[in-house]
Amino acid sequence: MNTTELVRKSHEIRMALLRMIHRGKAGHTGGALSCTDILTVLYYRVLRVRPKEPGWMERDRFLLSKGHCVEGLYCILADLGFFNRAELDSFGAFGSKFIGHPTNKTPGIEMNSGALGHGLSVGVGMALSAKRDGNPARVFVVMGDGELAEGSVWEAAMAGANYNLDNLYAVIDRNGLQISGSTEQVMALESLEDKWAAFGWEVFRCDGNDIAALCDAFDRMQSSKEKPKVLIANTIKGKGVSFMENVAAWHHGVPDDNQLAQALAELESQREAFACA
């Protein structure tokens, strides 16, 4: 997909996930919106996956370590044809396999997540296995910024560098907010570049809500060899909906009927404005 198509797709995904959260009356709205552009660029441009052959051994592995932002992932996997889109209507319903965190009962999802600080370790294991087997599969792990307070992330970071896993890509959805407020007030993270560099990773940074910037960053990451790579993607929590942007309360806020209508209208007008530009 080219940049224009990706932008259009990211608007579609935002609208779809908001409808799903509204229908299911639950969800992590703010974070799902902040990482929509990252997931869109990954799935429609970067990842080598086969929706009709989810068990293909050489597929790239994707891990959503910030599992609470699964809504956008569900919408993308359905859109790509991993499963029937109508199945998502059961999101949040009794007995549904589409619950508030990823599980590998869903085609296209590799591992169950939801508890934070797990994904990078699993990614290290996958990347190490691929490397030792000569499997060209690459591993992409999306983490939240609040998640980086988990010590296990840094255990995995050390191991990724120790084993020189140049097929391992971490992406940090750096929206700056967690449930209790600003990440810097809750548990200061900066300077994140210095931390990752000190752990032996090649560090990239970009505007994580700018599709062109994300494309460029992933291109640069993929052409770089020898080290594990991390992209610190600066994002806005609640991106795309004016009254949700940068409001910690929307971490797991659910829009009511009026709020959904307003949010969809805003996203629709953004999409039209982009199309005219």
Added chain:
Amino acid sequence: MRITASVGDCRVAFTQTLLELAREDASIYALASDSRGSVTLGNFTKELPGQFVEIGIAEQNEIGVAAGLAAMGKKPFVCAPASFLSARSLEQIKVDVAYSRQNVKIVGVSGGISYGALGYTHHSTHDLAVMRAIAGIEVYLPCDAAQTRAMTRSLASRAGGAYVRMGRGMVPDIYQKEAPFEPGKSNLLRNGGDLTIIAAGEMVYHAMEAAKRLGEDNISACVLDMHTIKPLDEAAILKAAARTGRLVTMEEHSRYGGLGGAAAEVICGAQPVPLLILALPDEDIIPGKSAEVFAYYGLDGAGASQRIAAWMNQ
């Protein structure tokens, strides 16, 4: 079955068997957390470095990495002290192994109180309780080297998550060279009509010793080797309860939530009989070698037989 006088090391039996299996199956991996020495993985690391992963002192990462390897088709055996694996990395075991249904075998060595005077930090007297409460984890305790060999072969051939706890150092052989081992199927080691002692791991030897002593007092005890704590051989427990009318459990574990608790859960609704739980108390365990600690708490043959006899005569 006859108890032989020889001894063996479960850790060595495990790592030798794992190496034999890994020579034939390149998907078998061993992971260590700076624990290759204490697990006795030295030969494995030298001979099959491509199937070994050193994680450093980071047990959470060790389990997560193992789950990632398993998701790629590997058969990882995570090898580290039971105390750390069963506490530090418990959430990774729950989420990355059990909940994600990954084929990871978690081998806790130096388990129970076998680290002795190193203190409570190094004891795992809670591990059976926590592991058996996690859906998707099987729980095993080998009692000697021969059983460890058979168990290791069985684990390598079975998919899914499992926790194995073994001690450190030499333990008396219970079995001959080949031990019968079927997951979830206990072994009847000794027949008797007055009570059944159900034991697991190193306690099997002490249960046999206790039964022998009870026999001298004309109390005839069955002994069941309950090497699989989960899935538990409920049929054998119910049969023993019905047949002998009294049960005793012996375990190197807290008296809460381990083998005794598991047996109680089985019999209380279906075949209620008096049950004596011989286990470790709910307190810091006194420092000492295993034999000293077991003797102190009445968990060796002499102590257990006295407690059982007193209970029988109440």
